[in-house]
Amino acid sequence: MGGVTIVAAPAQRAATQPAPAQQRRRHELAAFLRGRRARVTPEDVGMPPGLRRRTPGLRREEVAQLSGVGVTWYTWLEQGRPINASAQVLDAVARVLRLDRPEREHLYHLAEVPFAPDHGTEDVDVVSPEIQGILDALVPHPAVVYNSRYDVLATNSTYRLLFDAPETTPAEVRNVLWTLFTIDDHRCPVVDKGRELPLMVAQMRGAYGRHVGEPAWESFVRRLSEASPEFARMWRSGDVVPPGSHVKTFRHDAVGELRMTSVSLSINGMPECRIVAYTPNDEASRRAVETLRAEGVDTWT
Structure with missing residues (x-):
């Protein structure tokens, strides 16, 4: 009896084929990985060069070994086969292949794995001279660089005149939330604390989901709650909101109340950091800022 060839019906083939x-994405993934593997030498990763290498860069089995994955699995990944990859495994491969952040994000997209902008990165705490120059160019308007935990990373001169207070944070980096929740009420620059502080805590809570378990974040939440x-009550509420633009009212003992519109601007290369610029919302507030700068007063109420 002759052999029987079974041919899948069109609908069945469609269900089993990508x-x-x-x-196309898998093809691009295969080409991307091959290209990045070819540019990493054994010396780059602390391995002896060996003899008679037929191709430049690392071998597949070397990438697999250094990444802590099976050779067959990595071979299939580089061949563009439809296999599942976790964020942790992709990060391991990215480290071996020395991918920078844009390349790592590209790897995630090609492998169809959700990419968190700051996944696997440390908190950014250094502001470049170019960003500081932008802050300074915004004078006379106050401007500051915050990260998503409200650490103050850089300011301009007007921000320091309007908002700076004696250091109260038990850490190396000044944090606005810590200051606002621990400073005496009569010295707090925010007029409507009942409205503004829950919004700020909810914005931080929205970012916290990407940092659960990280020592810096867990320590900060624990210490400020204590x-x-x-703050502990607001944190337990679990409210989450994204950063947004709205009018805030501040007080300063030298010029009285100021109504300022805050605008947040993202910064390329600084995940979860933003420039927040404040512009006067009315003529009286504009004159108050001018007076503050002219007198150079830097005391809070």
Whole structure:
């Protein structure tokens, strides 16, 4: 009896074969990994060069070994086969291949794995001279660089005149939330604390989901909760909101109340950091800023 060839019906073939877009993505993934593997030498990763290498760069089995994955699995990944990859494994491969942040993000997209902008990165705490120059160019308007935990990373001269207070944070980096929740009420620059502080805590809570378990974040939340029952209560509420633009009212003992519109601007290369610029919302507030700068007063109420 002759052999029988079974041919899948069109609908069945469609269900088992990847879509054209997915096929193209897998092809691009294979080419991307081969290209990046070829540019990393054994010396780059602390391995002896060996003899008679037929191709430049690392071998597949070397990438697999250094990444802590199986040779067959990595071979299939580089061949563009439809296999699943976790963020942790992709990070390991990215480290071996020395991918920078844009390349790592590209790897995630090609492998169809959700990419968190700051996944696997440390908190950024250094502001470049170019960013500081932008802050300074915004004078006479106050401007500051915050990270998503409200650490103050850089300021301009007007911000320091309007908002700076004696250091109260038990850490190396000044933090606005810590200051606002622990400073005496009569010295707090925010007029409507009942409205503004819950918004700020909810914005930080929205970023916290990407940092759960990180020592710096867990320590900050724990210490501020111990220092401020008010913060602890707001934190337990679990409210989450994204950063946004709105009018805030501040007070300063030299010029009175100022109504300022805050605008947040993202910064390329600084994940989760933003420039926040404040512009006067009315003529009286504009004159108050001018007076503050002319007199150079830097005391809070």
